[in-house]
Amino acid sequence: MERSTFKSEIPIYQIPGGIHPAEHKTESNQAAIQKLPLGKEFTINLKAQAGKRCLPVVSVGDKVLKGQVIAESDGIFSSYQHAPTSGTITAIEKLPIAHPSGMKDLCIRLEADSQDQWCDLKATKKYQELNREQLLARIFEAGIVGLGGASFPSHIKLQRQDGIKTLILNAAECEPYISCDDRLLQEHSKQILEGAMVIAQLYDDIEVIVGIEDNKPKAIQALVDAREACNKKNIKIAVVPTKYPSGGEKQLIQLLTGKEVPKGGLPADLGIVMHNVATCFAIYEAIIEGKPLIKRLVTLTGEGCNQPGNYWVPIGTPIHELVSATNSNRANHYIMGGPMMGFDIQNTEAGIIKATNCVIMNQQNPRDAEMACIRCGACMDACPASLLPQQLYWHAKSDEFEKAEEYDLFDCIECGACAYVCPSNIPLVQYYRYAKSSIRNQRVEKSKADKARERHEARQERLERVKREKAEKHRKAAEARRKAAEAAGQDDAKKAAVAAALARVQAKKKNQKEESS
Amino acid sequence: MDLITAVIILSFLALIFGAILGFASIKFKVEGDPIVDQINDVLPQTQCGQCGYPGCKPYAQAIANGDEINKCPPGGEAGVKALADLLGREIIPLDEERGETGPVTVAYIREDECIGCTKCIQACPVDAILGAPKLMHTVIVDECTGCDLCVEPCPVDCIDMLEVPETISNWKWQQPEMKIDFKEVS
């Protein structure tokens, strides 16, 4: 594939490991961005972002306009969802979602009225006049999440201000087949840089670096031209050699700064905030045009795709509509995301989500049989996190989760480089995911058990206490009674004594009388 | 004579090493959890009483005193294994008389039918049922251990034990199917 000769404007560091799979980018990055005919039905997944599921604010039968809020953020660590087109809400229920499990989850189904009529938009040409809070609120309300794949709510990422010195725009796009960021840069570099300027305004003094792989010469040229056009000289373009997974957040930071995000920490700990170029474009649209995030650029490609290319797709468009719109009748297997980190779509009813950068349509091929591990270490040489995949595999396979954690299982980014190079065809990532999800479930169970124990102990203690208190009460009552009884007894004694005394006195008198008489 | 020398030397050595070991055992003594707490940590804390003891802690105490480790159906085979590992005992099959290991459940009160008798509240070992006399009761699902103890006392049979459904938040990846089954023979 063509390589850019553009010289990186900052020094580039090395990352360990990595692989060079066949790129398959030219299938989709040659044609200009297209639009698909407006679909009839949309299925919007309410748990499509990192964080909490959003809360629907419409009911079945409601008519909504394009861009209208249909689900609100549940607290701060969540996001908004907007209607991708105008139409009627036909269902709010559990529907198939785009998730590796193939399960159903709460979705809103919208039937388009084919008017595609916008609601009122709050465009702001002069975003410079908005303050930090206002900008963040707009980004929040526009439902913007990271479009690189993790769907992390952007307003949360942008919240921390102090110590942030560098904004990195991630345009590396290292996965094979995917070319949506490439194409977006080729056609909309100006808007992307404008979006980056919006982000830059949130910080006092920030340096902007665009990190891009050298297999996107046209996009690099477009960036250079756009920078020239909008006179943003302080933006630096960093060209990194094409290698998977250089577009991983941690890897790109290492490539551009030579620093590593500390374990358990965030890029912000290094004074860095990173956003995908598509997110910058979404922020541009949200602030300057007032449009919420209701569409995204998706690469439709794969051997089974008849019209590969990049398309603007409204969020919630079911996969089968993408298949029929591109006449991809030869395909029977659909991958959401790239071939390295994507997942199988099990139900094409599922709608695309904000993180869907690519749908690969191809024919299902049976995998080669898994053979014994010969400990060749090819996986270790490919691991960008410097883990020992062969040891992780060994422990994950035999359910020795503690050992796997000791070998830093949770530092694995699941990039798949190890499984790609394995001569024994071992699905290593699946073993790691199995171990990770088992450990997570065990932790949940453990904390539940701990809570149950505490509650049980508290209850035991309460019962004891109640019993004790009851006993105490009884005892006190008894004592009171006894005292009362005693008191009563003493009265009697006094009376008796008095009576006795009186009797004695009387007897004396009688005696005296008898004596005297 | 040689024999005596050897015996003396060996005894002397034994004495020295014994002293060192004794010193070390005091000096480097590991302050661990008492064994009962460690056992209790492994038990699932369902507090269901299927083991025949009034809760997990008493069973932990009993195990520490030598009772069998296979009396906890909610813990299942995995629980027996964990206990065996902890205590260095043999892994034995679960005592079936105690019940079977079923799926994780939670109690659910059909609220329309509840008469507000508070009997279930009294039975719940973890205070997971909320209510007051003559008022409807309900289960705090997150706190329920699925122990079953509330079902029996209910005079109107309005409590169901429902399986906890798999959702995307507790969904789990499975181990790959080995095309070559290495566990087949062993």
Added chain:
Amino acid sequence: MIQSSPFTKKKNSVAELMLWVVGATLLGLAAQVYYFGGGVIVNIILATVTALATEAIILKLRKRPIKQTLFDGSALATAWLLALALPPLLPWWMTVLGASFAIIFAKQIYGGLGNNIFNPAMVAYVLLLISFPVQMTAWLPPVELAQNPASISETLSFIFTGQGSNGLTVEQMRLGVDSFSMATPLDHIKSELSQGYRIVELKESPIFSNLSGVGWQWVNLGFLIGGIILLFKKVINWHIPFGVLAGIFITSSLLYVSNPDQYLSPLFHWFAGATMLGAFFIATDPVTASTTPKGRIIFGLGIGILTVLIRVFGGYPDAIAFAVLLLNMAVPLIDYYTKPRVYGHQNKSRNGL
């Protein structure tokens, strides 16, 4: 069954790796055939057939799928490497014994490929060496020195009947005047040194050549080139061969500098015996070698150092096999202490070590 990503795979396989290893030995093998006759080919055929048959039988007994495992090339590589290390005229049953022992006791008993601790070929080699020391050290003289090189029929006769056409055994031949059989240069030097000769005097012996012994230097050069091909094909990493050669170089240099009369030069050690075969083909066996980058270097260095020490001070002329087995034992320890620093972790160590 839900399958996880990745959905793309590099086109490679264990069988491919093993075939590359076997293929890369061909240059060294050619040199061996040229200098020491066709016996090694017979050994290779014998060992391969035995190893594959044994593997098939054991897999059958263990009720494992046979076809897939049999053709992963690992048994072939084991047999091939063992045969390359055996003397050309070794009686057939010893080769058969070695190859079957390698598969049964060094590989399958541990659970098959990937689970064995010791290099199977070297376990078999050591078994044969300590059981049949005489036969195992009886090499042919290189063709340039042989007065009557063994013909094909003579070779076959020796291997399968234990005696040549004239009815003499290999040992008898060795003692005989025609020097049909002789020791390897390393063996020769060892016995001469023990008789009080000095290296300079030994250099006069016809068995010596520029780098090491006649013929042996070419065999080693052949394996070196094959090894470099494997490096370029990324079948093996540079760490282990580098470690082995560096270990040999450092140790033998120290000895050589201290007393050149008594100790051989590093160059000689590099190109004598099984050095190159060991460094590039045997020590690099992935299953039994260390797997961390630093660990691989330590593993190689250990083999190199031990090889020289055993060659010089030990009871056996060559020592690659012993050194490899000894370091195999140390692999879990090496791996544990050379765990690479994981991305984002502060220090290299864990558990405070």
